[in-house]
Amino acid sequence: xxxxxxxxxxxxxxxxxxxxxxxxxxxxxxxxxxxxxxxxxxxxxxxxxxxxxxxxxxxxxxxxxxxxxxxxxxxxxxxxxxxxxxxxxxxxxxxxxxxxxxxxxxxxxxxxxxxxxxxxxxxxxxxxxxxxxxxxxxxxxxxxxxxxxxxxxxxxxxxxxxxxxxxxxxxxxxxxxxxxxxxxxxxxxxxxxxxxxxxxxxxxxxxxxxxxxxxxxxxxxxxxxxxxxxxxxxxxxxxxxxxxxxxxxxxxxxxxxxxxxxxxxxxxxxxxxxxxxxxxxxxxxxxxxxxxxxxxxxxxxxxxxxxxxxxxxxxxxxxxxxxxxxxxxxxxxxxxxxxxxxxxxxxxxxxxxxxxxxxxxxxxxxxxxxxxxxxxxxxxxxxxxxxxxxxxxxxxxxxxxxxxxxxxxxxxxxxxxxxxxxxxxxxxxxxxxxxxxxxxxxxxxxxxxxxxxxxxxxxxxxxxxxxxxxxxxxxxx
Numbered sequence: 001x002x003x004x005x006x007x008x009x010x011x012x013x014x015x016x017x018x019x020x021x022x023x024x025x026x027x028x029x030x031x032x033x034x035x036x037x038x039x040x041x042x043x044x045x046x047x048x049x050x051x052x053x054x055x056x057x058x059x060x061x062x063x064x065x066x067x068x069x070x071x072x073x074x075x076x077x078x079x080x081x082x083x084x085x086x087x088x089x090x091x092x093x094x095x096x097x098x099x100x101x102x103x104x105x106x107x108x109x110x111x112x113x114x115x116x117x118x119x120x121x122x123x124x125x126x127x128x129x130x131x132x133x134x135x136x137x138x139x140x141x142x143x144x145x146x147x148x149x150x151x152x153x154x155x156x157x158x159x160x161x162x163x164x165x166x167x168x169x170x171x172x173x174x175x176x177x178x179x180x181x182x183x184x185x186x187x188x189x190x191x192x193x194x195x196x197x198x199x200x201x202x203x204x205x206x207x208x209x210x211x212x213x214x215x216x217x218x219x220x221x222x223x224x225x226x227x228x229x230x231x232x233x234x235x236x237x238x239x240x241x242x243x244x245x246x247x248x249x250x251x252x253x254x255x256x257x258x259x260x261x262x263x264x265x266x267x268x269x270x271x272x273x274x275x276x277x278x279x280x281x282x283x284x285x286x287x288x289x290x291x292x293x294x295x296x297x298x299x300x301x302x303x304x305x306x307x308x309x310x311x312x313x314x315x316x317x318x319x320x321x322x323x324x325x326x327x328x329x330x331x332x333x334x335x336x337x338x339x340x341x342x343x344x345x346x347x348x349x350x351x352x353x354x355x356x357x358x359x360x361x362x363x364x365x366x367x368x369x370x371x372x373x374x375x376x377x378x379x380x381x382x383x384x385x386x387x388x389x390x391x392x393x394x395x396x397x398x399x400x401x402x403x404x405x406x407x408x409x410x411x412x413x414x415x416x417x418x419x420x421x422x423x424x425x426x427x428x429x430x431x432x433x434x435x436x437x438x439x440x441x442x443x444x445x446x447x448x449x450x451x452x453x454x455x456x457x458x459x460x461x462x463x464x465x466x467x468x469x470x471x472x473x474x475x476x477x
Contacts, residue, residue, distance in 0.1 A: 005334050008327050011320045012334075018313050019344030021306050026351040028200045036254055039157035048156055050216070051081040051135030055125045057118070058419070059143035060092045061406040062261070066143055067099040071108055075152040081134040082110035085125040087118050109134075120230030121399035122212075127228040133219065142213040144261040144404040146175065154256045155216055166221030166248030167240065169198065170214045173259030175408040182469065183262040185372040186269065188352055190262075194254070195355040202252035207244045207304040212236035214258035221248045232286060233399055234279025241287050241308070245294055261404050266469035267421040270383045272402040277311040277384040281391035284308035314384035321433070321459055325440055328449060349374070378462030382430055427470040434463035 041047065052070055056063055070082055082103070086096050093114070100112040115128055126140065137159065141147060147170075155168050171194045177187040201208035210217070212234075222228070225243040232238045240250055263269040288308065292301055327334060352373055356366045390397065403419035437460040444452045 002330070002332075004323065004326055004330070005332050008320070008323050008332070008334055011316050011323065015313065015316050015320065016344035018306060018310060018316075019347040021303070021347065022351045023344070023347030025196055025200045026347065026354050028204060029196045029351075029354055032203070033199070034203065036252075038255065039160075041153065041157050041160075045157070045160060047076050047079045048137050048159060049079050049081070049135040050075065050137045050139055050152055050156065051083060051129075051133040052139045052141065053083045053085055053126055053129050053133070054141055054143070055085045055087070055122045055129075056092065056096065056143050057087045057122075057401055058090045058092050059088070059404060060090060060095055061419075062143045062404045063088075063092050063096050064099045065406060066141065066145070067096065067103060067110075069146050070141070071103040071106065071110075072149045073147070073152055074149045077107060077109070079135075080109065080152075082108060083129045083133065084110065084112050085129045086112060086114050087121075087125055120228070120235075123228040123230040123235030126235075127230075130219070130222065130227070136219050137216050138219055138222070139216045140213055141258070142260065144175075144406075145213055145258050146260065147214065147258040151256060151258060152216075155253055158251060158253060159216075159218070162249070164247065164249050165251055166218045166225075166243050167210050167250040168216045169208070169210050169250060169252045170256040170258050171195075171198075171252075171254050172211065172214055173257040175259045175261050176264065177262070179262070179264055179407065181372055182266065182269065182376070183264060184369060185376040186262045188356060188369045188373050189376070191359060192348075192352040192355040194252075195358050196351045198252040199254055201303075201307075202250070206300055207241060207307065208250050208252060209237045209240040209307075210250060213260070218248075224248070230399075232279045232282035233275045233397070234283055237280060237308075238283045238286065241283065241291070241304070245287070245290055245296075261407055263402055264405070264407055265421065266466060266472075267424050268402050270380070270424055271400050271421065273380055273384055274387040275400060275402075277314065277387035278391045278397070280308060280311050281388050285391065311384055311388055314381040315388050317378065317381045318385045321437065321440075324452065324456075325443070328444065328447065328452075348377075374458055375462040375465050378459050379430070379464075379466030380462075382426060382433060382463075383424075383466075386426070423470050427467050430463045430467040430470075434460055434467060437463065 052073070054066060054070065067084060073080065084096055084100055086093060088096070097112055100110050103110050113129055113132075115125065118124065120127060130138070137156070139152065151170070155170060158168055159165055172190055174183070174187045174190070176183055178184060198208055200206070221243050222239065225239055225246050225248065228235055229238055244250060263272060288305060291304055294301070349370060352370055353366055356369060361369065403421065405419065437456055441453065441456040441460060444456060
């Protein structure tokens with residue numbers, strides 16, 4: 001077997017592993033799902049003392065809304081402490097100061113905390129606030145989240161009967177799901193993660209992750225795990241795994257939902273995805289050896305490895321596309337391995353299908369939304385591959401926030417432009433990949449290699465879609 005054929009076989013096989021794992025998770029969700037029982041505080045229960053941490057950096061459009069929302073939480077005031085961890089450098093500082101003062105006048109124990117620098121970015125801000133946090137538990141919300149008033153009353157009872165639970169994660173909702181095709185695809189992707197992946201991992205005692213926001217940590221768990229580190233771009237995933245390797249449990253509470261704003265511009269989404277992809281691989285490099293040295297069952301180690309490295313799917317997809325032309329040119333029989341990957345690809349599609357069914361989507365709506373989600377995933381493969389390569393090569397980069405604009409419902413108009421991101425320079429590479437794939441599709445059709453046709457159509461459509469979004473007006477999306 002030629003070297004290029006070996007590489008092709010390896011890439012197809014690895015993609016199949018990730019695909020079959022999604023199929024396995026979807027199967028567990030359908031066949032073994034048990035609803036999480038609702039727990040409430042009893043009359044004689046002592047309410048745990050909670051500090052709510054709100055890490056902010058230049059969030060002028062959503063900061064006041066967030067602080068007002070937290071001020072409306074239904075939780076005993078004498079058991080509630082709020083920290084606005086404000087690293088801002090723009091007029092957000094004044095907005096936060098006024099909003100904090102307004103809530104303080106209403107009797108809320110709230111602080112406006114600022115640092116002299118941004119060392120560690122979000123993780124550094126959370127660590128800084130930890131030193132003066134009054135609560136034994138720490139609820140964390142990003143700037144665009146809108147937790148309902150009953151959030152703490154609904155989630156905190158799950159701490160009462162299990163001292164080994166170190167973190168509770170709520171589900172993310174969406175304030176602007178129907179704003180565009182892009183937001184709808186994102187919402188379906190996130191729903192698949194929470195409705196299938198998080199529920200299955202929590203129910204089957206697999207390792208899962210705190211998603212960075214809309215969750216509550218036990219302060220002693222954070223300390224025991226070594227605190228917030230900032231040597232990866234996903235400080236949340238890093239702490240989650242370090243805590244679980246120490247024996248702590250993370251539980252997902254699916255019926256507690258905090259809605260948030262989805263990015264409406266493609267480059268904001270790319271920035272978010274880049275950070276998540278790079279941070280995940282950084283965390284994998286940091287903790288995989290510790291994971292495999294631990295006394296956890298082999299099945300849990302395998303599932304955790306797939307979880308930590310799942311963004312590797314994107315460079316594998318990109319490599320598989322680029323290597324297809326030489327594989328076909330040498331008339332390799334390995335091209336017939338493609339059906340194996342096609343069957344494995346049913347896994348991710350079924351996972352999102354289950355989530356959409358749970359949300360009450362019609363069959364037609366599920367097919368439509370699934371096709372948009374596939375295009376988005378394939379179109380983002382270059383962006384996310386670059387993130388994976390940077391992580392593997394150890395290239396340092398700053399924590400770049402995803403800009404928020406206080407958009408809800410079908411409102412997609414960004415009236416003020418300070419936070420709008422410039423066009424991604426890699427859009428030209430995405431245009432090249434779209435053209436390359438179209439040319440490859442024509443070549444495949446002439447050869448009659450029908451097993452590749454549908455995937456090449458999806459690749460070409462995905463890159464064209466993502467590249468095209470870069471040329472839309474960022475103020476109207």
